[in-house]
Structures are given as C-alpha cells and as structure tokens.
Amino acid sequence: xxxxxxxxxxxxxxxxxxxxxxxxxxxxxxxxxxxxxxxxxxxxxxxxxxxxxxxxxxxxxxxxxxxxxxxxxxxxxxxxxxxxxxxxxxxxxxxxxxxxxxxxxxxxxxxxxxxxxxxxxxxxxxxxxxxxxxxxxxxxxxxxxxxxxxxxxxxxxxxxxxxxxxxxxxxxxxxxxxxxxxxxxxxxxxxxxxxxxxxxxxxxxxxxxxxxxxxxxxxxxxxxxxxxxxxxxxxxxxxxxxxxxxxxxxxxxxxxxxxxxxxxxxxxxxxxxxxxxxxxxxxxxxxxxxxxxxxxxxxxxxxxxxxxxxxxxxxxxxxxxxxxxxxxxxxxxxxxxxxxxxxxxxxxxxxxxxxxx
Numbered sequence: 001x002x003x004x005x006x007x008x009x010x011x012x013x014x015x016x017x018x019x020x021x022x023x024x025x026x027x028x029x030x031x032x033x034x035x036x037x038x039x040x041x042x043x044x045x046x047x048x049x050x051x052x053x054x055x056x057x058x059x060x061x062x063x064x065x066x067x068x069x070x071x072x073x074x075x076x077x078x079x080x081x082x083x084x085x086x087x088x089x090x091x092x093x094x095x096x097x098x099x100x101x102x103x104x105x106x107x108x109x110x111x112x113x114x115x116x117x118x119x120x121x122x123x124x125x126x127x128x129x130x131x132x133x134x135x136x137x138x139x140x141x142x143x144x145x146x147x148x149x150x151x152x153x154x155x156x157x158x159x160x161x162x163x164x165x166x167x168x169x170x171x172x173x174x175x176x177x178x179x180x181x182x183x184x185x186x187x188x189x190x191x192x193x194x195x196x197x198x199x200x201x202x203x204x205x206x207x208x209x210x211x212x213x214x215x216x217x218x219x220x221x222x223x224x225x226x227x228x229x230x231x232x233x234x235x236x237x238x239x240x241x242x243x244x245x246x247x248x249x250x251x252x253x254x255x256x257x258x259x260x261x262x263x264x265x266x267x268x269x270x271x272x273x274x275x276x277x278x279x280x281x282x283x284x285x286x287x288x289x290x291x292x293x294x295x296x297x298x299x300x301x302x303x304x305x306x307x308x309x310x311x312x313x314x315x316x317x318x319x320x321x322x323x324x325x326x327x328x329x330x331x332x333x334x335x336x337x338x339x340x341x342x343x344x345x346x347x348x349x350x351x352x353x354x355x356x357x
Contacts, residue, residue, distance in 0.1 A: 014076045017087050017121075021079040027122040028157045030054070030088035031080055038085065040157055041077050044125045054158030056125065089121040090161065094170055095130050113147070123160060126153050126241070129170060133178050135251060136185040138193060143251035144185060149244040150177060150219070159237030169236040176222055176232055177240070184218045194248055219243045 014020035023029050023043040031039045042049030042056065049056050079085050098114045099107040113132050128151045135143045152173065154160055160169045185193060196215070223239050225231045233239050 010076060014079075017079060018082045019079055020076050021087060022075050023077055023122070024075065026125045028054070028056070028125060028154065029122045030157065030161060032086050032088045033080065033084055037088065037158065037162065038080070042125070042157075043075060043077075047125070049157065053156070054161075055156045056154060087121045088161070089119050090168075091117060092120045092170070093117045093167055095132070097130055123154055123157055126151060128152075129174075130246075131174050131177055133181045133185075136182045138185055138188060138190040140189055142190040144190065144193065145249045145251055146181060146185070147246040147248075148177070148181070149246055150240055151242040151244075152238045153241050154237060155233050155239050156237035159234075161237075164236050169238055173232055173236050173238055173240075177219060177243075180219050180222060181215070184215055190250070194250075196245065196248065215245055216243045 010020055014022045021029065021031075021041070023041055025043050025045065028040060028042040028044070028049055030037050031041065037054070039051040040049050040054040041051070044056070047056055047058050079087070093115070094117075095113050095115055097111045100110045100112050102108055113130060128149055131148045131150055133146045133148070136146060137143050150173075164172055219240055222232045225234065
C-alpha cells in the first residue's frame, strides 16, 4: 500500500471519527471513553489545551507537554480505538441574527433574532453570540430593549461542557450578562442611554470614555471574583473579551407608569429639538449679521477713501490754479463731480494740464 493510499484511507476514517478525527482551527473536541471524558484535543494557534484537564493556556509547550499532546497532521488527530473512543456530542442552543422575510418570502434589509438548537461535537475557542435584553428599565421607568454582541473565549473546556447545569454554559452566561445590563440601565436616564454609542461620558476617575465602553467595563466585572462571588471563568469556563452594543429601542408601554415615563421622554426630546433648532437659527442669524457688518465696514471704508481722494484732488486743483499765470477766467467745469481725480483745467484762454493731478 502506497503512502498516498494510506493518507486517503486515514482521511476517510477521520471524516467518520473512526480511529482518527479532524479538528478545525479554533475548535476543541472531547474524546469520550466509557461515557467519560478521556482527553481533550485543541487546534488553536499560539495556545495549547491540556489533554487531561481541558484547560487552555497561552504558554509555550514544553518538551514534557509535547510528549502528551495529541499529534496533528493536516488537522487530523489520533482519536483512539474504535468503538471505545468517540467524540463527545451535545445539544447546543444559541441565537443568531437573520434577515426578516416579507409575505412573499423574500429577505428584507431588517434583521431579527432567531433561536437555534442543534447537536455539535466541539466547542469554539472564541466565538460571538447575540444577546437581547428586553424590558430593562431606566431610572425613570422607561423600558428598553438592547441588542448586544458578546465575544467569549473558552478558558476551560471541561468546566464549560461538564460543570454547568442544563441548559448549558451559554444560557447561564447570558443570564449573568442580562442581570448586569439591567442594573447598568437602571442607573441612568433614557436620554443618556439612547445616545450611549456616540456620546462621551465621564468615568468615576474623571476619564472621558464613550458610553458603550462604560457598558463594557460593567460586563467585564463578570470576569472577576468579587465579594465572594465566583467569576464566570470559574463557574462556566468562559471569559467575555468584548461587548458590542448594537441597538437600543424603547419598548411599548406595559402600564400607565411606563406610558407616562415614555411621554415625558418624548416631550423632553421634542423640547431639546426645539432648543437645538432655535440655537441653529440664532447661529445662522449671527453669521448673517457678521456678513452684513463686514460689508458695511467695507462700504464705509470705500466711501472714506473716495472722500479723501476727492479732497486731495481739490487741494491740488487749487494749488495749480494759483500757480497759473492766466489767473483771469478760471472754470473747473465740474471736474470733481464728474471724475474721481481731475486731470484738466479749463482756463479763460484755453485748456491746460494740471501738472499730474
């Protein structure tokens, strides 16, 4: 049997998880033996998975670790003797965003959150999952719906897959994030929260940071063990590495209190809009006034210069007349009125130049 034929056979067996198995980049699989986790196999660049504990580390492999790590040839690993060794498979529930469809079944530009559930046989090292928090009330009792996208990183595959009760680690982590978001929303007014993605806020230490960064900091606290409360790393084997706020919407009022709060917010926004419109109008008026003032100053300057030029021309005319020997009949003939500068004198005996007036 040639090496090529052997490689083809191994590839076929790996596809069926018989003796060999394929592990995609960024995934971790569990090899089961007699219904127990026997070893963990991970294909993660710059990280290694402890085959016995399922803990993932960024440390470089030592020679001792390299001896016990599963061998990898083009993403194909030794699984174990079949049928004793099998890949662990479980039901995984999560949400994803999908485009809405209209009555004719065609996709629209709008998105909706769609629940998914299917059997899988691996766990991702890093993955992003959408979370929707419904009815989070602000400090004025305005109910909001927030769509978030969280990115998680598996720290311990054994904890995530076997130490968390049903319905699983993602559902438990979603519940923890939802609680933090509700608490975060309840401390602020709706106006501030609605502008959270663009408006700059001030942190407790005086640092200016964006609102969504404040939310990130709040959720980051779940990664830490505080006041005797274990972190999500210890509880679920997962760490949240990023939180993206996708959208915030005001919910429909469920009672009179919610309705009154929403009406107050709407009235406030309308009032702010009127103020902004007035400010914009005032700004335009000021700009126009400045332009008019500038033009008026320019016109006044022009008139002043022309007046000075005319007066100077008159003085030169007088001096020229006095110096002329034909003092008898002198007529200026409206030189100043018709010309900016007079260049000719009309005398009794003829027309004479005015010496460069």
